[in-house]
Amino acid sequence: MKIAIDAMGGDYAPVELIKGCIKAAKTAEAELVLIGQEEAIKTELKKYEYDRSKIKILNANGVITMDDSFSAVRTKKDSSMVVGLNLVKDGKVDAFISAGNSGALVAGATTIVGRLKGVSRPALTPLIPTKKGYSLLIDAGANVDAKPEFLHHFAKIGSVYMQACLGIQNPKVGLINIGTEVEKGNKLTKETYPLLQEDSDINFIGNIEAREIPEGEADVLVCDAFVGNVILKFMEGFGNWVFSMVKFEFTRNIATKVAALLMKKGVGNIKKKFYYNDQGGAPLLGIKGIVIKIHGNSKDTEMASAILQAEGFVRNKLIEKISEKFVNLK
Amino acid sequence: MKIAIDAMGGDYAPVELIKGCIKAAKTAEAELVLIGQEEAIKTELKKYEYDRSKIKILNANGVITMDDSFSAVRTKKDSSMVVGLNLVKDGKVDAFISAGNSGALVAGATTIVGRLKGVSRPALTPLIPTKKGYSLLIDAGANVDAKPEFLHHFAKIGSVYMQACLGIQNPKVGLINIGTEVEKGNKLTKETYPLLQEDSDINFIGNIEAREIPEGEADVLVCDAFVGNVILKFMEGFGNWVFSMVKFEFTRNIATKVAALLMKKGVGNIKKKFYYNDQGGAPLLGIKGIVIKIHGNSKDTEMASAILQAEGFVRNKLIEKISEKFVNLK
Numbered sequence: 001m002k003i004a005i006d007a008m009g010g011d012y013a014p015v016e017l018i019k020g021c022i023k024a025a026k027t028a029e030a031e032l033v034l035i036g037q038e039e040a041i042k043t044e045l046k047k048y049e050y051d052r053s054k055i056k057i058l059n060a061n062g063v064i065t066m067d068d069s070f071s072a073v074r075t076k077k078d079s080s081m082v083v084g085l086n087l088v089k090d091g092k093v094d095a096f097i098s099a100g101n102s103g104a105l106v107a108g109a110t111t112i113v114g115r116l117k118g119v120s121r122p123a124l125t126p127l128i129p130t131k132k133g134y135s136l137l138i139d140a141g142a143n144v145d146a147k148p149e150f151l152h153h154f155a156k157i158g159s160v161y162m163q164a165c166l167g168i169q170n171p172k173v174g175l176i177n178i179g180t181e182v183e184k185g186n187k188l189t190k191e192t193y194p195l196l197q198e199d200s201d202i203n204f205i206g207n208i209e210a211r212e213i214p215e216g217e218a219d220v221l222v223c224d225a226f227v228g229n230v231i232l233k234f235m236e237g238f239g240n241w242v243f244s245m246v247k248f249e250f251t252r253n254i255a256t257k258v259a260a261l262l263m264k265k266g267v268g269n270i271k272k273k274f275y276y277n278d279q280g281g282a283p284l285l286g287i288k289g290i291v292i293k294i295h296g297n298s299k300d301t302e303m304a305s306a307i308l309q310a311e312g313f314v315r316n317k318l319i320e321k322i323s324e325k326f327v328n329l330k
Numbered sequence: 331m332k333i334a335i336d337a338m339g340g341d342y343a344p345v346e347l348i349k350g351c352i353k354a355a356k357t358a359e360a361e362l363v364l365i366g367q368e369e370a371i372k373t374e375l376k377k378y379e380y381d382r383s384k385i386k387i388l389n390a391n392g393v394i395t396m397d398d399s400f401s402a403v404r405t406k407k408d409s410s411m412v413v414g415l416n417l418v419k420d421g422k423v424d425a426f427i428s429a430g431n432s433g434a435l436v437a438g439a440t441t442i443v444g445r446l447k448g449v450s451r452p453a454l455t456p457l458i459p460t461k462k463g464y465s466l467l468i469d470a471g472a473n474v475d476a477k478p479e480f481l482h483h484f485a486k487i488g489s490v491y492m493q494a495c496l497g498i499q500n501p502k503v504g505l506i507n508i509g510t511e512v513e514k515g516n517k518l519t520k521e522t523y524p525l526l527q528e529d530s531d532i533n534f535i536g537n538i539e540a541r542e543i544p545e546g547e548a549d550v551l552v553c554d555a556f557v558g559n560v561i562l563k564f565m566e567g568f569g570n571w572v573f574s575m576v577k578f579e580f581t582r583n584i585a586t587k588v589a590a591l592l593m594k595k596g597v598g599n600i601k602k603k604f605y606y607n608d609q610g611g612a613p614l615l616g617i618k619g620i621v622i623k624i625h626g627n628s629k630d631t632e633m634a635s636a637i638l639q640a641e642g643f644v645r646n647k648l649i650e651k652i653s654e655k656f657v658n659l660k
Binding site: 069103131141144145176178179183185186187189209210211212213214215224225226227229230231232233234235236237238239240241242245246249250252255256258259260262263266267269270273 | 399433461471474475506508509513515516517519539540541542543544545554555556557559560561562563564565566567568569570571572575576579580582585586588589590592593596597599600603
């Protein structure tokens with residue numbers, strides 16, 4: 001098994017990403033191919049002792065930055081991202097992981113790796129924490145002006161993912177909406193509802209209001225990328241704010257500082273629920289290969305867990321299982 | 331000044347709503363008109379000592395329930411909600427407040443009270459808490475399939491509101507989007523951006539990612555009602571979850587219970603920020619009168635603060651000021 005890594009993407013490239021690869025290489029079965037500026041990668045690798053058969057370098061001089069437009073994948077052919085996506089396309093690696101420019105990665109993966117037969121659009125699919133564990137948010141970044149058919153396909157893809165990779169039997173699918181009643185919603189959700197209801201292949205439980213998302217009643221949360229992105233980012237911003245307020249209140253005076261000591265473990269438990277970095281990244285699902293987007297601010301732990309996540313996808317034959325659901329679809 | 335109250339709408343009608351009216355009547359200048367089933371209202375009022383010149387009853391036998399469709403405003407002419415909206419329309423009261431069915435209230439206010447000349451659509455506009463105070467979320471419940479022109483009008487309306495009622499000079503307007511760059515977004519936000527940019531009447535600061543909302547950089551957050559509703563409800567659900575986890579961690583053992591005592595005030599400070607009930611409700615802005623929606627689970631405090639809020643709107647000539655911005659609009 002071979003997994004390619006975009007060593008140049010994200011806020012902490014290449015330092016933290018390589019540190020994560022070193023960490024993962026200790027337990028991962030796959031050979032890791034670090035793509036990027038060879039000298040920079042070598043400099044980092046020199047800092048570590050590691051099994052040289054497990055980590056290779058593939059030179060790529062170009063870098064797609066966060067400021068680049070998504071169309072950079074057409075112009076920067078020698079970038080680490082485009083080189084990595086081509087490896088997936090050519091079957092030379094089993095997966096590709098990048099912390100780089102999301103728009104470029106989605107556009108590149110869709111055009112270079114290509115969609116699976118029958119899938120209308122691929123979706124970017126992070127797991128988000130809930131009371132019961134994690135729910136899959138699909139789509140959180142690929143299709144901002146979605147059609148009902150796209151959302152229907154996301155429901156199918158998300159169901160396969162949660163069953164194949166998280167072991168959830170008959171995963172519950174909810175449609176994110178502004179009311180629970182059938183007739184509620186905008187044009188998109190109203191037209192999507194019957195498609196989900198009529199598909200015997202998925203376990204559709206109806207509309208889910210945003211208020212209910214943290215309850216974790218739905219394993220798969222279907223929405224367009226605008227709504228998904230707003231939820232994902234609002235959760236991040238709001239969570240950060242809450243923790244900053246907690247910190248402020250805990251450091252007010254001696255009494256609250258004592259309380260902070262007594263609650264150290266408790267606060268840690270809550271933080272762990274939100275700042276989870278053991279669930280890997282967000283795969284772009286619906287394409288003919290495994291491409292995983294990790295957060296731009298990912299450090300070693302996120303990178304390492306994405307590598308193990310990618311291995312899981314390969315072992316669980318995720319792409320084949322998604323493909324099966326669409327190959328005979330009318 | 332006269333303010334009409336829907337005594338029959340919401341989860342705690344009429345008990346808590348009337349309690350709120352009694353509370354408000356002590357300081358409010360306005361005469362309150364409680365609309366609903368006379369006997370039920372009388373029974374509640376008997377529990378209190380109050381200035382009888384400040385609280386009147388207007389009998390209305392019908393009730394629009396939470397299960398009714400928005401079209402109930404057409405069929406239930408004798409409902410407390412429809413009676414109240416007609417009082418606003420006829421200029422017999424200065425404002426109407428309801429904790430009842432949102433869809434019906436928006437539809438009823440739009441059709442019965444009517445839109446202001448030049449306003450394409452009215453919007454439901456709650457204040458949401460931020461690090462710096464409050465931002466206005468416009469639209470959070472009226473127009474799920476919005477057009478760029480609607481959002482442009484929301485930006486104007488929201489700016490007037492924040493200046494006239496919250497005293498914010500030259501309020502900053504942000505467009506909720508999935509990226510900060512100009513070219514980011516879905517069709518709606520891409521087409522809305524230039525309209526906001528070209529309007530010298532508003533202080534447009536560009537796109538705001540959902541992650542940045544809690545920072546409070548924008549005083550007015552413009553979005554369609556689907557997105558606004560998702561943000562509002564997700565904040566509610568996510569906030570509830572965080573506080574339930576905090577409670578759980580504080581009650582784990584004797585040490586954490588001690589910490590809870592030491593942090594009682596601190597947790598209270600944070601809770602107060604989220605469970606604010608002193609900011610009134612969400613007015614439906616863009617219509618020819620003051621109609622305020624309060625949360626279905628509102629109790630006395632929310633009702634009382636909405637009454638004071640309504641008085642502020644009247645005193646600040648909010649409707650007239652909004653109207654001025656549109657009357658000469660092409």
